[in-house]
Amino acid sequence: MGTLKIIHSADWQLGKPFGRFPHEVRNALAEARLDVIDELGKAASAAGAAHVVVAGDVFDNVEPGDRIVMQALSRMERARVTWWLMPGNHDHARAGGLWSRIRGRAPSSVKIVDTAEPVEMEEGAWLLPAPLEHRKTTSDPTAALVDMATPPGALRIGLAHGSITEFGASGESSNIIPPDRAKSAGLDYLALGDWHGHLTVGDRTAYSGTPETDRFGRDEPGACIAVDLRSGEAPQLRKVETGRYRWLSRRWNVANEEDLERELATLRTEARLSDVLLSLTLSGVASLSDRVSIIALLENRVGHELRHLDLNADELIARPTTDDIARIDVQGALAGATSTLRSKAEANGSEAQVAAAALERLYVEALRFDAEVSK
Known part of the structure; x- marks a missing residue:
């Protein structure tokens, strides 16, 4: 296939309470997290991307409330793009839980990838998700990507949520991902979530960071990554600012x-x-x-x-x-x-x-x- 253009995002944490702030500030910050979905749609349109992949923590918890869910889905439906949503540690998958309910309400442009199975995004491009079933696990959530089979020559895009061991995490830390996973699993790109800042790890792995900054200590505005993928070549990555605050x-x-x-x-x-x-x-x-x-x-x-x-x-x-x-x-x-x-x-x-x-x-x-x- 030719070039596949996608938007990589993560850590929306919709419904985050911001409890230590005054009421009017909490409301403004919570609404901005919903508004950024529109910004991601604009970023996809500007980049010519037909897909937005979200590497976990779409919601801040497993019970975000009906308003948050419906606001998110209605905003995604407005964008001419396919959204690929994967559970992270804050909104982990569980039988009959949040993601089952969302699947029943979601428009056709919103795809839920809550099982560790490859799914075809479009001809010649496959998404390999590593959804979390628990908030914390000491096992590597991306281990299954190595054995996920895809057609010869197809683009392989990994989607995962966790910490790269290079962050200095110990063996007892949760959701640990080896820094060479893209190579060992034959991935053209590994889109990661969990780290709320923008970070690249080698030439085929990156954290997009949150699209709307949510804490002190990160002066940069929220962002996503516009990714251009071509089989056999290193992906072209471009940081795109999306955040308001x-x-x-x-x-x-x-x-x-x-x-x-x-x-x-x-x-x-x-x-x-x-x-x-x-x-x-x-x-x-x-x-x-x-x-x-x-x-x-x-x-x-x-x-x-x-x-x-x-x-x-x-x-x-x-x-x-x-x-x-x-x-x-x-x-x-x-x-x-x-x-x-x-x-x-x-x-x-x-x-x-x-x-x-x-x-x-x-x-x-x-x-x-x-x-x-x-x-």
């Missing part, structure tokens, strides 16, 4: 608002803030007034521009100036408390962090009092 981790050393604004200007060139979840650690030394204004700017303005902000300002050390202390009405007992807190904060002892926080609270309350009086 960016999960960015940053560490900024700042001393005043000007430093913060410079960092924010750089961030704005990287992504639209409304599509950014930012895990931000502040470090450095600032006056008490500058520290308060920096945090206020982040919480009261930038935090609302972003989709979500995780802020850690523990390493931004306040060094109160004479003017900072003067802003506090230091008389009587308050004067003694202010002096004691300042001394402890500057001593860098075991009570320094608590003392600095208390002094900052006094300063903020003084500002609020002044604002009320001036009304």
Whole structure:
């Protein structure tokens, strides 16, 4: 056959709860995971691909709920492509379970590959799936691919979900796949899922990563892989961005608002803030007034521009100036408390962090009092 073009995706984890986030953020992230199905359909159309293979974890669990299932199927039905869905560890196959129900509801363009048997995708091209029947197993889920027979000269495309041993996993880890499986099973390409980032292993094996990023620690947007396959040749792989949200981790050393604004200007060139979840650690030394204004700017303005902000300002050390202390009405007992807190904060002892926080609270309350009086 000529060139077969496919889209390789994995780890959609539809129905992921994102429980630690506020309600409106959870809803936005959950909906984006459904929206990315449309993006995968567009990626297939742009690449001229007639097939999308999904290497496991289509759903986040084995009971995603009817709405998630029907939303997913209706979106897949809209795309002019055949979808090949395989169970992973989050949505593993079991008799009479999720995949049996989906098969009864799925349109003809959605194919469920929940048994380890080769299936013809189109003339001259065969899909060799290695679906998981359990969430964890110490056996190699791709071992059966070696003995799967296909017609002479046919393209052999493996589909599996698990960890390549090169990741440093031990023999007791689950769903371990040898890094040379494509060679030992005579595969033209091995499409993998489980690792949520984009990664190639040799010239015939790759992880597509999740199409919509779902955790901090991976700054890159979600993606899939456009694969061009021709018998006897190494596949041509091209990463295609599909995700909406960016999960960015940053560490900024700042001393005043000007430093913060410079960092924010750089961030704005990287992504639209409304599509950014930012895990931000502040470090450095600032006056008490500058520290308060920096945090206020982040919480009261930038935090609302972003989709979500995780802020850690523990390493931004306040060094109160004479003017900072003067802003506090230091008389009587308050004067003694202010002096004691300042001394402890500057001593860098075991009570320094608590003392600095208390002094900052006094300063903020003084500002609020002044604002009320001036009304």
